[in-house]
Amino acid sequence: MKTSSRRAFLGRALVGLGATALAGCDRLVQSAETDRIFRSTERWTMAAQRGLQSPTTLAPEFRESDLSPVFRTNGTTLPTSAEYARLMQAGFVDWRLRVDGLVRTPLNLSLDDLMRLPSRTQITRHDCVEGWSAIGKWQGVQLGRVLEMATLMPGARYVVFHCADELEQSLDGSGRYYESIDLLDASHPQTILAYAMNDRRLAVEHGAPLRLRVERQLGYKHAKYLMRIEVVSSFDQLWGGHGGYWEDRGYEWYAGI
Amino acid sequence: MTAVPSPPVSTHRIAVKRHSVAVRLTHWLNVLCLTFLIASGLQIFNAHPRLYLGQYGADHETPVVEIASKRVNDALRGELHVGGFRIDTTGFLGASTEDGSRVARAFPTWLTLPSYHDLGAGRRLHFTFAWLLVINGLLYLAYGLWSRHFRRDMLPTRDQLSPKHLWQEVRNHARLRFAKGDEARRYNGLQKLTYVVVIFGLLPLMVASGLAMSPGMDAAFPWLPELLGGRATARTVHFVTAFSLVAFVAVHLVMVAVSGVWNNLRSMVTGRYAIDVDGGTQR
Numbered sequence: 001m002k003t004s005s006r007r008a009f010l011g012r013a014l015v016g017l018g019a020t021a022l023a024g025c026d027r028l029v030q031s032a033e034t035d036r037i038f039r040s041t042e043r044w045t046m047a048a049q050r051g052l053q054s055p056t057t058l059a060p061e062f063r064e065s066d067l068s069p070v071f072r073t074n075g076t077t078l079p080t081s082a083e084y085a086r087l088m089q090a091g092f093v094d095w096r097l098r099v100d101g102l103v104r105t106p107l108n109l110s111l112d113d114l115m116r117l118p119s120r121t122q123i124t125r126h127d128c129v130e131g132w133s134a135i136g137k138w139q140g141v142q143l144g145r146v147l148e149m150a151t152l153m154p155g156a157r158y159v160v161f162h163c164a165d166e167l168e169q170s171l172d173g174s175g176r177y178y179e180s181i182d183l184l185d186a187s188h189p190q191t192i193l194a195y196a197m198n199d200r201r202l203a204v205e206h207g208a209p210l211r212l213r214v215e216r217q218l219g220y221k222h223a224k225y226l227m228r229i230e231v232v233s234s235f236d237q238l239w240g241g242h243g244g245y246w247e248d249r250g251y252e253w254y255a256g257i
Numbered sequence: 258m259t260a261v262p263s264p265p266v267s268t269h270r271i272a273v274k275r276h277s278v279a280v281r282l283t284h285w286l287n288v289l290c291l292t293f294l295i296a297s298g299l300q301i302f303n304a305h306p307r308l309y310l311g312q313y314g315a316d317h318e319t320p321v322v323e324i325a326s327k328r329v330n331d332a333l334r335g336e337l338h339v340g341g342f343r344i345d346t347t348g349f350l351g352a353s354t355e356d357g358s359r360v361a362r363a364f365p366t367w368l369t370l371p372s373y374h375d376l377g378a379g380r381r382l383h384f385t386f387a388w389l390l391v392i393n394g395l396l397y398l399a400y401g402l403w404s405r406h407f408r409r410d411m412l413p414t415r416d417q418l419s420p421k422h423l424w425q426e427v428r429n430h431a432r433l434r435f436a437k438g439d440e441a442r443r444y445n446g447l448q449k450l451t452y453v454v455v456i457f458g459l460l461p462l463m464v465a466s467g468l469a470m471s472p473g474m475d476a477a478f479p480w481l482p483e484l485l486g487g488r489a490t491a492r493t494v495h496f497v498t499a500f501s502l503v504a505f506v507a508v509h510l511v512m513v514a515v516s517g518v519w520n521n522l523r524s525m526v527t528g529r530y531a532i533d534v535d536g537g538t539q540r
Contacts, residue, residue, distance in 0.1 A: 029375075038378075038381035038385045045473075052474070052478070053477045057476050128305070128315075129380070132305050133315065133488050134313050134315045216472050249377065256473025256474075257472075
């Protein structure tokens with residue numbers, strides 16, 4: 001009798017545990033304490049991947065025949081601001097890329113300025129955080145070259161990309177898309193400011209006139225509609241403090257997985 | 258197994274040492290990891306519920322598997338597409354109830370973690386438990402080799418591998434007849450083969466196909482996605498392997514239940530497993 005009542009109790013406990021588990025799991029995810037642990041694995045992943053790669057290890061490159069017939073668009077496909085509309089109508093001749101922050105020589109580069117610089121062309125796979133992927137051909141200036149022209153100042157650690165598109169309508173601008181990478185990725189050979197895709201000028205839905213390619217990370221790091229590049233020592237003071245639009249909304253800053 | 262012809266004697270139960278503490282610990286950690294990995298994995302899958310073959314795959318490619326949500330006469334319908342087959346799954350896959358209203362989502366709230374849509378939280382959970390699974394798995398592999406657990410308990414013996422014997426075991430399983438006496442001291446042939454496939458096949462494939470989806474890992478090891486037929490195929494392999502593991506767990510649980518649920522559970526908690534032996538010698 002003693003064992004059977006113990007077993008009955010264990011059985012009831014198991015059923016009860018299952019029922020509360022579902023509700024409990026959501027709370028587990030929402031608790032600040034456990035979330036901190038879950039977030040810490042991002043650092044493990046980054047350390048492991050950086051350990052397995054060298055700073056110049058290239059993401060796989062593909063052949064022309066591997067190109068996706070149609071490259072899916074994602075996120076913003078047409079920024080809504082009046083300023084962007086004006087720039088777009090003029091074919092981006094008035095558009096300037098501002099490079100400032102912790103640099104000795106702030107720059108104001110036109111599209112022609114960028115195109116006159118040596119370019120890199122790469123056929124790479126774009127992996128979206130959602131799970132789809134597409135192969136495209138990108139041409140642009142290596143970010144490292146632009147940063148060399150601007151000359152980094154001591155204390156420079158991250159490169160922040162400010163974009164023209166607002167993914168979330170907001171009064172204070174917090175819905176504005178932005179992204180950031182560290183200097184290791186910024187000086188990677190495949191990290192380019194792309195103005196051409198599949199041998200044509202970058203289309204508006206893909207981020208015209210200029211977008212970032214940072215091939216060893218997921219799609220949301222590849223900021224479109226670039227307006228300004230800011231070199232900083234930390235992004236704590238920037239919007240949500242996590243270094244990007246999606247990072248402020250719960251995505252990892254290091255998006256290598 | 259020695260067949261000692263003896264007059265019918267009463268059998269009695271003895272407890273044998275079944276599972277070492279390392280096996281018990283890693284087993285339950287694995288249960289925890291797989292539970293969280295499956296639930297958070299379904300959350301991640303919901304962000305793009307289509308699977309493709311090849312290097313890439315997005316909305317313009319034809320998927321091999323899709324959980325579709327569509328509006329028919331103002332009502333949401335869910336459909337599972339596998340190859341050319343279409344199955345209406347309204348209420349479960351593709352269209353299910355969330356907070357009292359019907360919504361378009363591939364897997365329903367009660368199967369995903371978090372229950373509501375949150376890809377970021379799902380990914381954080383997934384990678385945390387993936388790390389734990391890998392560490393736990395490596396410790397288990399090291400233990401299994403070092404302690405000769407694999408050689409001793411997992412490697413089928415020659416007699417267990419004969420087709421005649423295996424066929425007999427299939428029949429025994431189907432009739433829910435399980436080994437007794439001395440034969441119950443070891444895993445049966447089908448059991449060993451299944452464990453070997455899961456431990457050395459499915460679980461490593463799960464990790465490899467998961468890592469093959471990572472752009473950072475693909476830079477470090479370009480052969481990894483190639484080995485699996487491209488990144489889109491690797492994602493499909495990840496999903497199919499996950500469901501193979503779910504199928505294994507389902508059969509495993511049924512076998513645990515029908516071959517003596519409390520005895521099995523106790524052996525995986527305390528290590529002690531009761532077997533019936535013929536009377537006579539006390540052990």
